[in-house]
Amino acid sequence: MEEEDGDHDFLFSAAAQSTDRHERVIVHIDIDCYYAQVEMILNPSLRGKPLGIKQKNLVVTCNYEARALGVEKLMTIKSALEKCPSLILANGEDLKNYREMSEKIYKVLQSYSPFVEKLGLDENFVDVTHKIVKSPEVQHVISGHTFHDSEDICTCGCTERLAQGSLIAQKMRDHLRDELGITSCGGIAFNKLLAKLVGTTHKPNQQTTLLSTSSLSLIKSLKHLRNIPGIGSAINRKLEVLGINTIEKLQSAEMCKLTEALGGKTANQIQQLSFGIDNSHVKITDRPKSIGAEDGFIPIRSEGEVRKKLSCLLNRVLELVEKDGRKPCQLKLTVRKLHPSSHSVRESRQTTIEYGTGTGSSTQQGPGDEKQKMKLMTTLMNLFERIIDCDVSWQVTLLGISFSGFSSGNSESPAKNSINKYFPVKKSPLRSEEPLPPSKRCRFDESVLQELPPDIRQEVLEDMQNQLPSPDPQKPTDSDCPKGVDPLVFCELPVEIREELLAEERTKKQTTIKKSNNLLQYFRKAS
DNA sequence: CTGTGCAAG
DNA sequence: AATTCTTGCACAG
Numbered sequence: 001m002e003e004e005d006g007d008h009d010f011l012f013s014a015a016a017q018s019t020d021r022h023e024r025v026i027v028h029i030d031i032d033c034y035y036a037q038v039e040m041i042l043n044p045s046l047r048g049k050p051l052g053i054k055q056k057n058l059v060v061t062c063n064y065e066a067r068a069l070g071v072e073k074l075m076t077i078k079s080a081l082e083k084c085p086s087l088i089l090a091n092g093e094d095l096k097n098y099r100e101m102s103e104k105i106y107k108v109l110q111s112y113s114p115f116v117e118k119l120g121l122d123e124n125f126v127d128v129t130h131k132i133v134k135s136p137e138v139q140h141v142i143s144g145h146t147f148h149d150s151e152d153i154c155t156c157g158c159t160e161r162l163a164q165g166s167l168i169a170q171k172m173r174d175h176l177r178d179e180l181g182i183t184s185c186g187g188i189a190f191n192k193l194l195a196k197l198v199g200t201t202h203k204p205n206q207q208t209t210l211l212s213t214s215s216l217s218l219i220k221s222l223k224h225l226r227n228i229p230g231i232g233s234a235i236n237r238k239l240e241v242l243g244i245n246t247i248e249k250l251q252s253a254e255m256c257k258l259t260e261a262l263g264g265k266t267a268n269q270i271q272q273l274s275f276g277i278d279n280s281h282v283k284i285t286d287r288p289k290s291i292g293a294e295d296g297f298i299p300i301r302s303e304g305e306v307r308k309k310l311s312c313l314l315n316r317v318l319e320l321v322e323k324d325g326r327k328p329c330q331l332k333l334t335v336r337k338l339h340p341s342s343h344s345v346r347e348s349r350q351t352t353i354e355y356g357t358g359t360g361s362s363t364q365q366g367p368g369d370e371k372q373k374m375k376l377m378t379t380l381m382n383l384f385e386r387i388i389d390c391d392v393s394w395q396v397t398l399l400g401i402s403f404s405g406f407s408s409g410n411s412e413s414p415a416k417n418s419i420n421k422y423f424p425v426k427k428s429p430l431r432s433e434e435p436l437p438p439s440k441r442c443r444f445d446e447s448v449l450q451e452l453p454p455d456i457r458q459e460v461l462e463d464m465q466n467q468l469p470s471p472d473p474q475k476p477t478d479s480d481c482p483k484g485v486d487p488l489v490f491c492e493l494p495v496e497i498r499e500e501l502l503a504e505e506r507t508k509k510q511t512t513i514k515k516s517n518n519l520l521q522y523f524r525k526a527s
Numbered sequence: 528c529t530g531t532g533c534a535a536g
Numbered sequence: 537a538a539t540t541c542t543t544g545c546a547c548a549g
Contacts, residue, residue: 034536055540061536074539095541120536120543232534233537265546266533294541332530350529400541 020277021190022158022212025165027126028187028195029109029172032204034122036063038101039090041181050084052077053092056296060092064204095121105182106285108175112168118285125192127282128168132161139163143170144186144207147198148214158212162188166209173207193278194218196229215276220247228273235270238262250274291324292332292402293317299338299395303381306396310380313401314373321403327355330405331376333383336398344397349383352405 031037035053040046040063050066052059059080062071070083080087092098102121109116115127140159143166153159169186176182186207187199197218198210210218222228225245226236238261244250251274258267272278293316295309310333321328332350339345356372380401388394 058540060540076539093541122536230534234533237537263547288543290543292542296540346531348530402542 020275022154022156022161024127024129024190025132025161026189026192026195026282027128027165027169027172028189028192028199029105029124029126029169029176030185030187030196030199031105031122031176032183032185033061033063035061035092035098036066036090037182038097039092041101042097043090046088046090050087052080052087052089054089055091055093059087059089062087101180101182104180105176108179109172111175112172115282115284117282123196125195125282126172128165129161131168132164142166142209144209145202146209146211147201147218148211149217150211150213152213154212156212158190162190162209162211166207169207169209189215191276191278192280192282193229193273194276197222197227219274219276222247225250228270230273231270235262235266247274287324287326287406289406290402290404291317291320291328292400293320294334294398294400296336296398299397301393301395303384303390306384306399307377307381309399310384310401311377313399314376314380317401317403318369318373324406326406328403328406329353329355330403331379331383332400332402332404333380333387334398334400334402335384335387335396337388338395338397346398347387348400349386351379351383353379355403 036051039051039053048065050063050069050071052062052066052071054060054077057077059071059073059075059077061073062080066084066087069087071080071087075083077089098121102118105122106116106118106124109124109126113126113128113131117125119125138160140163142163165188166186169188173184173186176184183205185199185203185205187195187197187210188207189195189198189210190212194210194215198208201208201218219228224236225231225239225247226233228247231239239245239250242253242257242261244253250271253271255267255271258271261267262270293313295313297309300306300309329352330350331353332348334346334348336344336346353376388396
């Protein structure tokens, strides 16, 4: 009988033991003042001078010379120039150059590990766990700064692994500097959350490694809940209503209260984050799932103006889609209308399209393109009229177009329902008939990965990530395992599924309201 | 499947 | 808080 206050202990010990191991090594690379660096590379005469990047009437980012003079991100042009009359402005509305450099950065990082996840144009997570060697003779030196303010050192081996990770991160950043002329910050830790956070403790052009025993103190050093990646303005506001405005309060908040305000999934996740726990894996960045463009402007009120704006946007997007090469089958229009009551609201409408029926080679820019464009324009105007009732007066301050539903190049998509992957139907992960050279026997050949179709590749790599370090083969006891689930079955499951089951078990204990489509039902013993 | 909301840079 | 422009994911109907 561990009802009563045993629940409380269970929650915390489960968090501390079951989910908080340090077996991975994650590197986070964050390019310093990204747009500004790209502009300075393109135009070296800007170096050493205060530089701001503008979009519309905002300075979206600026270099460190400008920051020294008081310029801040997302300042209006007006106040930035008041602060700093010598500020030079470069227009950053065309993202082309930033996208190109971002691709180069991604490729450099990919040469260190196949597990690279892009976050925006200027950040990447890299899982380098598989690069760690287990020799007792390797140097145990950390490159760059170390974050730790604890007496003790974890004995699980993570300290040595992270030290190696710091050397790899150093090589990556040197490589980016030498090859591309780009400076960056690095964060090294045993999960994504902590790697990202620790990297910001020394800026710019430096790197920091978090020793696992200091993860709680890193998290507690944050001044606001907002500083936790995953907690944005909306969640922050809802938490404030509950009187939760510090890390400690979020840690000790009652799960049912959080669930009520945020929904089960996010509630669970952000409380985990408040302990520095983040089990999400580095998700390999594939081709984009949508490609779009939008433009904001002073209010317009006529269909003619809308037409002109849309036509311009469509040209931009079609160029991007063409470069991508895939054919989209969904088209979405987004409109921001200025509501009489002084504030603005976004609305969108979507429809399926038949794209490139001509199947003409993508290099052909013939008249088929014009015809295609006209067709798209009329569907766009139809979508527009589904949002705007042209009988009453209206004002529109933004229009956006987005294509999606790309035919993913290859065979596709019967029930990719995640769970079914783990039931008896066992796909062969790799062709096992081809003999590997002895040197590569236990390591995987990364060149093979490039040949695989993207979705299969993702699956193979994820499996490898999950299986990588074979940890203590503890026999799970009933207490480690949700009620009604066979412990032997439970311990065979991939970590992420085990975590999810445990998380469900925890919320279930507290809330008792639970949807029927949860994971536990699949693993319960028939009784 | 469609549309909204929230997160990220 | 939301401002820019863009993408991805979770949720609800």
